[in-house]
Amino acid sequence: MAHWGMVIDLDKCVGCQACSLACKSENNVPFGSPDEQRRRLDIFWHKVIAASKGEYPNATTEIIPMPCMHCEHPSCVSVCPAKATYQREDGIVMQNFRRCIGCKYCIVACPYGARSFNYKEQENEEYQRPDLPPDLGLSFETYIGPWPYPHRTHGVVEKCTFCFHRIDQGLKQGKRIGIDVVPACVEACPTVARAFGDLDDPKSNVSQLLASRDSLKLRPEFGTEPKVVYLPR
Amino acid sequence: MSESSKGESPKAGGSEGFTVSRRTFLALSAGTAAVVAAHYAIKWPKFSPKSAPQQGTKGVQTETWVYTSCLNCRARCAINVRVVNGKAVRILGNPNSTYTDGKTCPRSHIGLQVLYDPERTKTPLKRTGAKGRGEDPKWQPISWQAALDEISGKLATISGEPNRLLVLQGLNTESDEHLIRRFAQAYGTRNLFSEDNLETGAEKEGRRLADGRDNSGYELESVDHTFTHYILAFSASIVESEGPLTRNLRLWGKIRREEPNRAKVVVIDPRYSITAAKADEWIPNNPGTDGTLAMAIAYVIISEGLYDQDFTDNWTYGFEDYKKTVLENFRPEDVADKAGVAADVIRRIAREFARSKPAIAWSGMGATSWPHGTYASHAIYCLNALVGSMDARGGIIYQEPPPYRDMPVISGAEPGIDFRETANLILHNAVDVIIGFNSNLIMSLPETKAEASIWDAPLKKPYYVHIAPSLTEMADYADIVLPACTYLEEWGYETAPPGSGYAEVRIKRPTVEPLYDSRPTAQIIFDLATRTGSTVKDAFKNIGDSPEGFVRYRTAAFWDTLEADGVWGGPDYHYGKYNQIFHTDSKKFEFHSANLTELLDVKFVGNEGYPLKLVTYHPVLHIKNGSQNYPWAQEIFLVMHGYGWDNFVEMNTETAHHLGIDDRDRVWIQSDVDGTTRRIKARARVFEGMLPGVVAVAVGQGHYASGKWDKDIGVNPNEIIGLDYDAVSGQPSFFNTRVKVYKA
Numbered sequence: 001m002a003h004w005g006m007v008i009d010l011d012k013c014v015g016c017q018a019c020s021l022a023c024k025s026e027n028n029v030p031f032g033s034p035d036e037q038r039r040r041l042d043i044f045w046h047k048v049i050a051a052s053k054g055e056y057p058n059a060t061t062e063i064i065p066m067p068c069m070h071c072e073h074p075s076c077v078s079v080c081p082a083k084a085t086y087q088r089e090d091g092i093v094m095q096n097f098r099r100c101i102g103c104k105y106c107i108v109a110c111p112y113g114a115r116s117f118n119y120k121e122q123e124n125e126e127y128q129r130p131d132l133p134p135d136l137g138l139s140f141e142t143y144i145g146p147w148p149y150p151h152r153t154h155g156v157v158e159k160c161t162f163c164f165h166r167i168d169q170g171l172k173q174g175k176r177i178g179i180d181v182v183p184a185c186v187e188a189c190p191t192v193a194r195a196f197g198d199l200d201d202p203k204s205n206v207s208q209l210l211a212s213r214d215s216l217k218l219r220p221e222f223g224t225e226p227k228v229v230y231l232p233r
Numbered sequence: 234m235s236e237s238s239k240g241e242s243p244k245a246g247g248s249e250g251f252t253v254s255r256r257t258f259l260a261l262s263a264g265t266a267a268v269v270a271a272h273y274a275i276k277w278p279k280f281s282p283k284s285a286p287q288q289g290t291k292g293v294q295t296e297t298w299v300y301t302s303c304l305n306c307r308a309r310c311a312i313n314v315r316v317v318n319g320k321a322v323r324i325l326g327n328p329n330s331t332y333t334d335g336k337t338c339p340r341s342h343i344g345l346q347v348l349y350d351p352e353r354t355k356t357p358l359k360r361t362g363a364k365g366r367g368e369d370p371k372w373q374p375i376s377w378q379a380a381l382d383e384i385s386g387k388l389a390t391i392s393g394e395p396n397r398l399l400v401l402q403g404l405n406t407e408s409d410e411h412l413i414r415r416f417a418q419a420y421g422t423r424n425l426f427s428e429d430n431l432e433t434g435a436e437k438e439g440r441r442l443a444d445g446r447d448n449s450g451y452e453l454e455s456v457d458h459t460f461t462h463y464i465l466a467f468s469a470s471i472v473e474s475e476g477p478l479t480r481n482l483r484l485w486g487k488i489r490r491e492e493p494n495r496a497k498v499v500v501i502d503p504r505y506s507i508t509a510a511k512a513d514e515w516i517p518n519n520p521g522t523d524g525t526l527a528m529a530i531a532y533v534i535i536s537e538g539l540y541d542q543d544f545t546d547n548w549t550y551g552f553e554d555y556k557k558t559v560l561e562n563f564r565p566e567d568v569a570d571k572a573g574v575a576a577d578v579i580r581r582i583a584r585e586f587a588r589s590k591p592a593i594a595w596s597g598m599g600a601t602s603w604p605h606g607t608y609a610s611h612a613i614y615c616l617n618a619l620v621g622s623m624d625a626r627g628g629i630i631y632q633e634p635p636p637y638r639d640m641p642v643i644s645g646a647e648p649g650i651d652f653r654e655t656a657n658l659i660l661h662n663a664v665d666v667i668i669g670f671n672s673n674l675i676m677s678l679p680e681t682k683a684e685a686s687i688w689d690a691p692l693k694k695p696y697y698v699h700i701a702p703s704l705t706e707m708a709d710y711a712d713i714v715l716p717a718c719t720y721l722e723e724w725g726y727e728t729a730p731p732g733s734g735y736a737e738v739r740i741k742r743p744t745v746e747p748l749y750d751s752r753p754t755a756q757i758i759f760d761l762a763t764r765t766g767s768t769v770k771d772a773f774k775n776i777g778d779s780p781e782g783f784v785r786y787r788t789a790a791f792w793d794t795l796e797a798d799g800v801w802g803g804p805d806y807h808y809g810k811y812n813q814i815f816h817t818d819s820k821k822f823e824f825h826s827a828n829l830t831e832l833l834d835v836k837f838v839g840n841e842g843y844p845l846k847l848v849t850y851h852p853v854l855h856i857k858n859g860s861q862n863y864p865w866a867q868e869i870f871l872v873m874h875g876y877g878w879d880n881f882v883e884m885n886t887e888t889a890h891h892l893g894i895d896d897r898d899r900v901w902i903q904s905d906v907d908g909t910t911r912r913i914k915a916r917a918r919v920f921e922g923m924l925p926g927v928v929a930v931a932v933g934q935g936h937y938a939s940g941k942w943d944k945d946i947g948v949n950p951n952e953i954i955g956l957d958y959d960a961v962s963g964q965p966s967f968f969n970t971r972v973k974v975y976k977a
Contacts, residue, residue, distance in 0.1 A: 012486040014472040014511050015872045016853055021342035021865055025323055031864040034878040034946065042868060050510075050873050052920065056885055057517055059921030061510045061873060187325070190336040190479055191486030 002177065003091045004162055005199035005227035006186070007206045007215070008065055012193035015063035020046045022188030023067075026163065030120050043116040045160040046185055065194075067185060068093060068114040068160035069218065069226030076106035076115065085157075091199075091227055092162050100156040107157060111219045112226070115159045162196075178205055199227060294318050300327050300799025302727045302739035304406060304720035305340040305347065306857040307429055308477035309727035311739040311800045312341055321348055321721060321744045326479070329798040332729045332737045338479040343856055346863040347719050348745070352703050352940050354716035355749040359383070364693040366683055366709050366937070377752070377760075380713050385764035387666050387696050388420070392766055395421030397665040399658055400648070401672035402427045403701070404858045406725035406741055408784055409754040412773075413670055415640065416758055417648040419772035420765065424664065425648035426655040431677050434651060434964030435601040439610025442825045443618070445816030448632045450731020451593050453484040455626035456805045460488050462627070463589035464498045465530075465582065467523040467613050469597025470506035471498075474851035477732045485511075497589065499582055501526060501574070502599060503848060504883070504929045505922025507873060516582070517924040519573035520846050520968055521835035523600035524609030526572050526579065527616055528563035528832060530594075533583035534619050535559055540587065541621030548811045548821050549618060555824035562830050571833065573924070587620050591627030599848060602968045604836045607961035608828050618822050624808055631814050632731035633803050635738045637787045643772045653963030656956070659691050668698045670754060671717065673705040673859030676936070679965055682911035682952040700757060705859045706938045716751040723753035724780040726788055726795070734806030738788065740795050742781075755780035831960075838955035839971040840905035845888070847902070847972045848929045849950045855933030862940030871931060874918055880931040880947035881918035882974060888926060889919040892974060896920075899977040902928065902948075904970050906955035913948040914977050928974055 023029060023046040032042025045067070052061040074093045076085050084099035085106055107115045163183035170181030178197030186194040197204035202211075210229060217226045299314045303324075311327035324344050328335035357380040362371030391397040400417045402410060402425065410427075417425045430437075440449050453461045464471070471481050488496035498512040501523060509515040518526060534540050535556055545552045565576035565583075572579075586592050594616035601610045614629075622628030650658075656678075658664050680687045692710040699711035702719050725741035747753065752760075759780070762773040777786035785792055791801040817823045837846065854866040861867065868877040882902050884894070894900055896919040903912035915930070923929060934947025957966040 009486075009490060011489050014482060014485055015507055016339045016472065016482055017869050017872055018337070018339040018342065018482075020869055021339050024865055025342055025345065032868050032877075033864070033942075037868060037876070037878055048869070048872050050875055052922070054921065056887070056921040056923070056925070057515070059505065061505070061922065063507070063510060063872065188337070188342075190326075190333075190338055190482035192336075192483070192491075193486060 001089050002198040003200040003227070004070070004167065004177070004196070005091070005206050005229065006067065006162070006183070007195045007209045007229050007231060009193045009209075009231040010062065010064065011231065011233040012191045013063065013065060014191060015048050015050070015065075016190065017048050018188045018190055019065050019185035019194070020044065020048055022184040023160070026184035027161075029158070030118075036119075041117070041119050043118060043120070043158060045116070045158065064218075064230070065185070066112060066114065067228055068162070069112050069224065069228045070162060072225035072227060073223060075109040075111065075222070075224055079105040079109040081105065088164075092164050093159075094161060094164065095157060095159055097153040097156045100153075102155045102157065104157060111222045111224060115157050117157050118154055121154055299742065299744045300329070300740060301721065301744055302725075302741045302799075303337065303341045303344060304404060304858065305343055306476060306478060307404065308338075308479060308730055309407065309739060310337055310341065310477070310479045312337055312344070313799070314344075314721065314744045316744050319745060321345055327739070327799045330737065330739070330800045331802055332477075332733045332800075333479040334483045336479055336483045338482055339853060340478070340856060340866075343854070343863045343866050344721060346865055347702075347856070347858065348721045348748070350703060350860070350862055352862055353749065353751070354701075354703055354714055355751075356716060357750070358714040360712050364710055365689055366686070366706075368709070370709070372714070377750070380715060381760050381764060384668075384698055384713060385761060388765050391665050396424055397663075398422040398424060399655070399664040399667045399695070400425040401667060401669040401674055403669065403671040403673060404428070405671050405754060406720055406723065407727045408725040408741070408787065409670070409758070411787075412755055412758045412783070414648060415643070415772055416762060416769065418645045419643050419762075419769040421645055421768070423646055423648045424650055424655070424658060426650055426652065428672065428674060428677065430652055430962075431965060432598050432602075434962040435603070435606030435959040436596055436598075436610045438607040438959075438962035439596075439601065440614050442607070442611050443614050443817070443823055444814070446631055446814070448634070448731050449629055450632055451595055452627060452630040452732060452734055453481070453488055453593070455808070456734060457626065458492075459591065459626035460492050460494070460496060461591050461593050462494055462496050463586055463592035464496060465586050465592065465594045465616070466498065466500045466502070466508060466512070467527065467594065467596045468502045468599030469500075469595045470502070470508040470850065471595065472511065473507045473853045474855075475595070475597060477730050478853070480732050497585070499585075502597075503924035503927045504599075504850060506850065507853070509922070510873070516574055516578060519571065519835075519924070520599070520848055520927060521603050521605075522572040523596065524605060524612040524829075524832035525563065525568050526574060527594065527609070527612040528559055528829060529565045529568050529572070529579045530583040530586065530616060531559045531612070531619060532563045532565060533580050534587045534616075537584070539584065540619040544618065544621050544623065548623075548815070549824060550817070550819040550821040551824040551826060555615070555826040555829075558826040558829050562833065568833070586616070590620060591622055591625055592620050593617065593622060593628060599850070599968055602959070602964065602966055604957060604960055604966050604969065605831050605834070606959035606964060606966065608832055611825060612829055612832060615824055618824075623822060624810060624814055626808055630731070630734040630806060630808075632729070632734060633736040633806065635728055635736040635801070635803060636790045638789050640776050640787075651963035652965055653958045660687065662691060662694050664695050666696045666698070669700060669707055671701045671859060672699075673701075673707050675706045675709070676859065676949060677951060679951055679954040679956045679967070680906065680909075680911065681949075682913065685909050685911050687956065700754065701859065702751065703860055703862070704939050706936065707859075708938065715757055716749065717754045717757060718747040718751040721745065722747040722751070724755065724784050726784050736803030738791070738795060738801045740784070740799050753780045755783060835969070837969045837971050838906055838957045838966075841971065843903075843905060843971040843973040844926070845972050845974060846927050847904070847950060847954065847970045848927055848968050849932050849954075850929060852931045852933060855931070860940060861933050861936055861943040861946075864942045867942055867946065870933070873922070874920075878946055879916065880934045882915050883918045883920065883923055883929040884927075884974070885923040885925040886919055886921060888923070888928070889917065894919065894974070894976060900974050901977050902930070902953065902972055902974050904953040904955060904972045906970070911953040913950070913953055915948045917974070928972065
């Protein structure tokens with residue numbers, strides 16, 4: 001079983017946010033409003049943040065794209081009282097909207113701010129586009145993953161899925177994950193700063209990139225072992 | 234490390250949460266150099282958007298991918314649009330475009346919200362109320378027939394004096410621009426203003442002085458994969474506001490990490506732009522001194538003999554005079570104080586620049602939107618000639634024109650006027666009819682603050698026809714509004730802007746049927762032409778007869794490729810054509826040194842008692858079509874500050890402390906030009922990335938028309954900027970207004 005991970009080169013990334021926009025459009029993530037932003041209620045599955053340090057004229061700002069880190073030891077899974085968030089065998093951390101009770105423990109537990117709570121009303125037309133996710137042949141009775149996105153659920157926590165629908169369908173069709181099929185943010189990156197693939201396979205592009213340079217994971221002291229790894233400048 | 238483990242989640246800005254990681258960055262970066270060579274062997278994955286894994290989607294009756302081109306800025310990149318059940322749902326790059334390497338910038342995604350903007354005008358409208366900002370227009374829907382008849386009737390009344398017609402050209406599909414130009418020429422008016430001159434007039438003029446050309450560009454990667462090794466950016470935010478953005482972004486990735494010699498990027502800018510943040514070095518300079526710095530760098534290059542003598546001896550004119558001007562006036566030690574950059578820094582940068590070939594000196598809007606803007610552009614451009622980057626691999630190239638089929642020749646002079654002439658026509662009531670094609674000029678004009686606008690009264694007088702997808706601010710002055718459709722619903726062709734050397738043409742074709750009762754701009758021009766006198770009517774015969782026919786007519790030489798691939802690429806570029814590329818009188822690269830000492834005299838407008846200088850900038854998600862009514866762009870508008878739905882008065886901590894202002898305070902920013910004070914209220918953003926004494930405000934916000942997602946959001950800094958022009962090109966000088974800032 002593959003272990004999916006993402007590598008983001010911070011030397012190539014210029015914070016243009018094509019990734020964030022591709023994510024919104026791929027996953028039909030609702031957009032916010034000035035009021036929602038003030039109250040920090042807007043929903044992002046992917047966001048680019050900026051962190052500054054130092055004083056003029058030696059100030060520096062790091063611009064960091066932030067998908068879900070899909071941690072090896074996800075604290076969100078540990079704290080979930082409803083077993084709504086869980087880790088798949090391939091390492092992707094998922095959210096089951098049907099189990100989620102909206103308690104937001106996971107939002108507090110996540111050290112990366114990767115999770116958003118959906119306050120939006122279901123009938124809000126602004127995010128109902130006919131851009132349906134692929135038919136994965138999933139049964140409503142037996143499948144416990146996040147139900148496909150045009151049908152959003154009010155009052156649950158949402159997050160990045162590494163575009164699991166692309167991966168699952170790509171595997172079914174015998175495509176090479178990481179080469180033929182990648183998450184929407186990786187596909188959209190105009191600087192080609194992102195790579196996706198199997199961390200367990202030493203020949204995969206992500207493994208080779210990690211072998212080529214020093215890398216870092218965000219907030220290592222939490223012991224979460226993120227599977228999104230950054231290549232510093 | 235323990236303090237940050239208690240930190241908040243990094244979602245909202247994240248500086249606390251990031252502290253530890255930041256240390257890790259520093260600790261790890263020491264080892265980075267050793268592995269630079271190793272990464273070269275590793276290929277980044279290539280994948281084709283054609284294989285997007287979404288076939289077999291539940292609920293899909295029809296699905297097509299349509300090759301067309303973007304129009305959210307002037308780069309007009311090739312895109313691929315997914316259309317499901319008749320609705321456009323996704324935009325990706327066109328993989329056939331070598332110019333963009335199949336990529337697109339973030340703005341391209343916004344196209345879906347441009348197309349489905351609920352504020353779009355549904356039908357032609359006629360004003361029955363009063364004109365002007367804040368007036369009730371009392372729009373009355375009318376038929377296309379009635380609207381076009383009324384416009385042609387108006388044009389007939391001034392046909393004896395065709396220069397009473399002014400045509401404003403905002404951001405339009407290039408084929409439409411060709412038709413608009415032809416319409417103006419056939420009608421007989423020379424008064425056509427293209428709004429890209431607001432930003433690039435001075436820059437183009439400064440380069441034209443040197444080479445007599447209009448199509449020079451920066452080629453970061455040559456056709457045989459030679460990469461630029463050194464970029465010296467003068468107030469140019471290459472990965473944020475400089476075009477062609479997608480190409481810049483893609484090549485940024487390449488020059489930084491995909492070839493053995495990682496390019497060095499040095500940014501000279503009073504503002505810590507995103508490009509400065511990602512560059513190797515940020516050198517804050519005093520506003521308006523970019524030209525002076527370029528000359529000081531030339532001083533070092535010339536005095537230390539680092540210039541390309543072969544090129545200057547054989548292919549330049551006026552070098553000795555230029556050399557004399559440089560050596561007499563621009564010794565780094567003499568201009569260091571004026572520029573705010575230490576002499577040893579200037580000397581070091583100059584040596585690096587001259588020794589790291591191929592190198593590019595890149596001028597941005599902040600360097601050239603000045604009264605001396607043309608000279609600043611010229612001074613910066615000359616650096617490229619000094620280091621042998623003219624028509625060289627990874628240097629300056631002259632974009633080849635595509636082989637469009639010529640239209641039948643018509644009489645009359647080529648129309649086209651600069652901004653100063655346009656402003657004088659409007660302010661002195663010298664025009665009776667204005668036709669604006671997707672124009673939102675009022676948002677870009679200086680001195681437009683509502684109660685003290687110098688434009689409001691003069692713009693009410695002429696008969697104004699607003700042809701655009703939505704009722705932007707310019708519609709406040711419209712007598713008639715024609716709903717043009719967006720670029721995702723029309724036929725057209727687009728030429729790649731300078732950057733690749735070889736030509737590229739992108740097709741534009743409808744991804745969906747035009748929404749509401751909107752019509753393609755090309756159709757509107759054809760319809761107007763048939764109603765407007767025989768000269769104009771005849772000028773539009775035999776050029777295809779329809780928007781699609783026109784595209785097929787013009788691109789006949791390569792239509793099949795264009796239709797199949799969505800792009801057509803010209804033959805490879807050839808370098809070093811020195812005997813043919815310079816179109817100056819001397820047929821050489823000309824150094825114009827006569828006025829370059831004017832660079833030392835940085836002129837500001839407004840009350841001399843006001844202590845601060847106002848600069849503006851174009852953030853990456855500022856959509857260039859005159860509207861900002863796009864929630865995807867709004868919510869992540871200012872990535873450097875972690876905020877959207879707003880813009881700020883950005884200032885240094887020291888400046889803020891001096892003024893008693895805290896971060897996020899509401900402040901007034903005020904100018905006083907020729908005795909008229911204008912002020913706007915915004916939030917302060919206090920941070921380290923700004924030269925003390927300078928405040929910056931992003932443009933793109935401050936809309937006051939109808940948009941649900943842009944009305945009354947943020948401020949428009951142009952409202953308080955003083956009206957001043959570049960001496961040569963007439964471009965507005967956006968960067969030289971003195972202001973004061975105080976708590977609201």
